[in-house]
Amino acid sequence: MTEPHEPNAVALLACLDAHCHIDLYPDPKAVVARTEQAGVRTIAVTNAPSVYSHTAALLTDSQFLRPAIGLHPELVADHAGELELFCEHLGSTRYVGEVGLDFVTNDKELRQKQKMVFQTIVERCGEHGGKVLTIHSRRAASQVMEVVGKSFPGRLIFHWFSGSLREMEEAVALGFYFSVNAAMFRSKSGLALLARLPPDRVLTETDGPFVQSRNRPSEPTDTGVVVRDLARMWKMQDGSARDVILTNLRRLLREGD
Numbered sequence: 001m002t003e004p005h006e007p008n009a010v011a012l013l014a015c016l017d018a019h020c021h022i023d024l025y026p027d028p029k030a031v032v033a034r035t036e037q038a039g040v041r042t043i044a045v046t047n048a049p050s051v052y053s054h055t056a057a058l059l060t061d062s063q064f065l066r067p068a069i070g071l072h073p074e075l076v077a078d079h080a081g082e083l084e085l086f087c088e089h090l091g092s093t094r095y096v097g098e099v100g101l102d103f104v105t106n107d108k109e110l111r112q113k114q115k116m117v118f119q120t121i122v123e124r125c126g127e128h129g130g131k132v133l134t135i136h137s138r139r140a141a142s143q144v145m146e147v148v149g150k151s152f153p154g155r156l157i158f159h160w161f162s163g164s165l166r167e168m169e170e171a172v173a174l175g176f177y178f179s180v181n182a183a184m185f186r187s188k189s190g191l192a193l194l195a196r197l198p199p200d201r202v203l204t205e206t207d208g209p210f211v212q213s214r215n216r217p218s219e220p221t222d223t224g225v226v227v228r229d230l231a232r233m234w235k236m237q238d239g240s241a242r243d244v245i246l247t248n249l250r251r252l253l254r255e256g257d
């Protein structure tokens, strides 16, 4: 059974979805309307430059949602040719994602191709300065950090981080933020990472519609559940955890360069 989208105490904690695929829901306009109504600040990531304009058009009048220009590492095999289009759109938004590396593939050539594309993206973003990147890093956290380097002039967010504790500590030292979702609270390795994350680097996300909440695809208004779970873990009031997330977001946006 699915549950409706009515507001409740947990829903009211929702304040930030730093990684959501708005364009991939069956009815994106309805999701945008509910997100806007609830005032949840949302980074609407895209997986390919060719779908960016469509997503940006959905959000033209939006107060709380921002489109991000992306090129998902798992789509690099077929969409690397869109890198030029990526660069064309880059000037029109501060937000970049979903980008990064996915080394689940053992194909050396494909890994190399992903790396070249991500390197170019990082370089172009560096030239612009102040960009906010939401980064995929499955089995490639160290390689992502290697590409980004130590003095990237912008903000870096590891989305759904699943690297080792050591890699997490390295990322913290490099200034990365981490957007965390409900699925991470449901896995043992996810919980181990969450317990070690410095609260001042934590943001919330859904990765909707890929992660489920209450038997339906998660959407930005569901990030309240993540805030509540963080509050329990941090042993603080729900409202205080929400304040931590918003403070982190404000700091991240302020320290753009």
Ligand code: MN
Binding pocket: 019, 021, 098, 207
């Ligand atoms: Mn994603």
